[in-house]
Amino acid sequence: MGYAFERAPFLFVRSIFCVSLIQVTRIYLDNAATSYPKPETVYAAVDHYQRHIGVAVGRGAYREATTAQRMLDQCRQSAARLLRAESPDRIVFTLNGTDSLNMALMGVCRPGDHVITTEFEHNSVLRPLRWLKDHRGINVTVLRPETNGQIDPSQVRSEIRPTTRLVAVQQASNVTGTVQPIEEICAIARQANVLTLVDAAQSAGHLPIDLGQLPIDLLACPGHKGLLGPLGTGLLYVRSGIEQAMTPYRLGGTGTQSEDDRQPDAMPDRLEAGNHNAPGLAGLAAGLAFLEEHTVTALQLAEAELTARLVQGLREIPGVTVYGHQPAAPSVGVMSFNITGFAPHEAASILDDSFGIQARAGLHCAPGVHRFLETFDNGGTIRFSVGAFTSIQDIEQALAGVRELTGA
Numbered sequence: 001m002g003y004a005f006e007r008a009p010f011l012f013v014r015s016i017f018c019v020s021l022i023q024v025t026r027i028y029l030d031n032a033a034t035s036y037p038k039p040e041t042v043y044a045a046v047d048h049y050q051r052h053i054g055v056a057v058g059r060g061a062y063r064e065a066t067t068a069q070r071m072l073d074q075c076r077q078s079a080a081r082l083l084r085a086e087s088p089d090r091i092v093f094t095l096n097g098t099d100s101l102n103m104a105l106m107g108v109c110r111p112g113d114h115v116i117t118t119e120f121e122h123n124s125v126l127r128p129l130r131w132l133k134d135h136r137g138i139n140v141t142v143l144r145p146e147t148n149g150q151i152d153p154s155q156v157r158s159e160i161r162p163t164t165r166l167v168a169v170q171q172a173s174n175v176t177g178t179v180q181p182i183e184e185i186c187a188i189a190r191q192a193n194v195l196t197l198v199d200a201a202q203s204a205g206h207l208p209i210d211l212g213q214l215p216i217d218l219l220a221c222p223g224h225k226g227l228l229g230p231l232g233t234g235l236l237y238v239r240s241g242i243e244q245a246m247t248p249y250r251l252g253g254t255g256t257q258s259e260d261d262r263q264p265d266a267m268p269d270r271l272e273a274g275n276h277n278a279p280g281l282a283g284l285a286a287g288l289a290f291l292e293e294h295t296v297t298a299l300q301l302a303e304a305e306l307t308a309r310l311v312q313g314l315r316e317i318p319g320v321t322v323y324g325h326q327p328a329a330p331s332v333g334v335m336s337f338n339i340t341g342f343a344p345h346e347a348a349s350i351l352d353d354s355f356g357i358q359a360r361a362g363l364h365c366a367p368g369v370h371r372f373l374e375t376f377d378n379g380g381t382i383r384f385s386v387g388a389f390t391s392i393q394d395i396e397q398a399l400a401g402v403r404e405l406t407g408a
């Protein structure tokens with residue numbers, strides 16, 4: 001605190017200098033929160049929908065209603081293709097990653113069930129589980145990762161009990177980027193007849209996901225992060241038959257079987273009631289088309305190179321501690337660090353004010369990761385996360401900004 005205070009006048013002067021003489025460009029490194037910018041086609045699709053289509057999907061037979069339905073169908077088909085889901089009707093549209101996770105957790109957990117999860121999960125998993133524990137009497141086992149941040153799959157095996165209903169695990173951390181061995185974890189669960197929920201918030205669009213190969217029952221994805229759609233979009237993949245084991249999360253109009261006061265059984269209507277965020281889904285369809293065109297594998301490679309440079313560059317700066325990104329554990333383009341003498345929020349706000357570098361500081365809604373990293377008491381970490389439109393120039397400028405901040 002004292003150290004940072006002594007530096008404040010210097011930084012204030014620098015801040016004025018940067019803002020007044022040099023146009024501070026925006027270096028957006030908060031793609032783990034939501035991707036920005038989006039492909040131009042995403043903006044165009046949302047605008048087109050709002051101005052020229054504008055109708056509710058599945059509720060009319062006139063021309064625009066048919067166009068809207070086609071757009072929604074295409075979006076579902078693209079999502080199913082990208083994830084290699086068995087059919088488009090396994091994709092349920094939601095509001096965001098949190099909504100998808102709630103639908104899955106609230107849907108499958110019954111009183112007395114046991115759930116296995118990990119310390120690295122986001123509050124969008126931990127809070128619903130806590131609520132289910134308090135209100136539906138479920139039992140929760142929280143696994144601690146190994147020192148490299150990965151869960152040892154054999155831990156999952158040894159925690160499975162006769163009452164275990166679900167293993168809920170993230171594919172990649174939103175703090176360190178660490179990728180979990182989900183294939184092994186889910187295979188162990190499948191062998192024991194236990195359902196699996198994978199939180200793909202930080203992996204969908206960043207890593208290839210093949211639901212034809214992976215023994216995953218439920219996969220929750222935001223539409224607005226790696227899938228490049230607008231905020232307010234998300235999806236939940238539900239493996240065939242699993243919906244029968246799910247309590248509905250929301251009920252209501254679907255535009256189908258309207259004579260019946262019971263929710264239709266057929267997917268996705270069974271889990272998808274009420275008007276869709278159609279402008280958002282038009283944007284998501286364009287985001288998915290971008291991913292198909294450019295391929296997730298190519299984007300993954302590009303993001304891996306940028307991340308490697310970022311991690312290496314930060315590690316070379318005296319006073320900077322980088323968390324995670326150990327060679328023994330694969331990761332996505334999310335990384336956390338701290339700077340000696342600066343609280344994470346303070347450093348992040350100076351990086352933005354003085355250099356236009358936009359990072360996210362704090363606990364990132366994942367307090368368990370910060371307890372694991374021992375960064376909890378210090379207010380967490382500063383997080384950089386790259387995306388489809390991050391350039392090597394962005395990375396070099398970010399490194400230069402951190403170097404200046406530390407005085408290195």
Ligand SMILES: Cc1ncc(COP(=O)(O)O)c(C=O)c1O
Nearest residue numbers: 096097098122124174199201222
């Ligand atoms: C790992 C993880 N899970 C879930 C979520 C929640 O997603 P959303 O912001 O779309 O609700 C996030 C968001 O950052 C996340 O990083």
